Amino acid sequence: MRIKVMGCYGGQLLGFHLTSFLVNDSILLDAGSPTEALTLEEQHGIRHIFISHTHLDHIKDIAFLADNRSLTQMTGSEDNPCFTVHSLKENLQTLREHFLNNDIWPDFTKIPNSKDPIIKLSSIEPEVPIEVDGITVTPIPVTHPVPCTGFLLEQKDVQFIYTADTGHTDRIWQVANAQPNLKGIILDCSFPNDHEHLGEISGHLTPNGIAQELAKLELLGKVPVYLYHMKPETLNIMTVEVQALNLPNLRMLTQVDELLF
């Protein structure tokens, strides 16, 4: 399994991309920034997008990925197929009503036609695994102001967990503890410690918050934990706060990271 970071920040600034991870070249976990990180050809390799929730920083590039393949798609090129957006059914409803609604953006689920559109929507259910391109993906509900799931990924005998945006939560740690060969976890860490209240009301974690969460991980220190969703403007202070936790096998992701298992 190869996980390439497209963007790992909870804010967009020059040099800082929004959340998006590319798995084995064809599966995207959230769509904050792939069009800023990939060539057109690489973008066309994306066949499946798993959306954790509908906040704009996780869905924005669904719009531009679709647009970027619309011209080739309309000529009927076979090597430029559609992509499928997988998410909870309430999230797909939100995408239909508020995003791909012909007001905010064209409805690419009907372009070039309803029978063979550029975007297909497919609903997933909490804790029900589905297999795409050789990877089994299981959505795990987490704690956020809107419906949100992290994802357990499994390829052969290797597992990986992406928590997506979350505040204090339990189920994903139970799932992590049940995996026989867990190779890593990507975990929310959005605000510095003095913004703990903001984290609580917005469903995010601080360095102190992740220390409380990681106490629930039985394999702490044995499984690498990668932090994402840091606010770029507070990255320096958060780096100091994360180091001060002195927890083993824990670090912030960077935008050029590529994780291989």
Ligand SMILES: [Zn+2]
């Ligand atoms: Zn969010």
Ligand SMILES: [Zn+2]
């Ligand atoms: Zn977010």
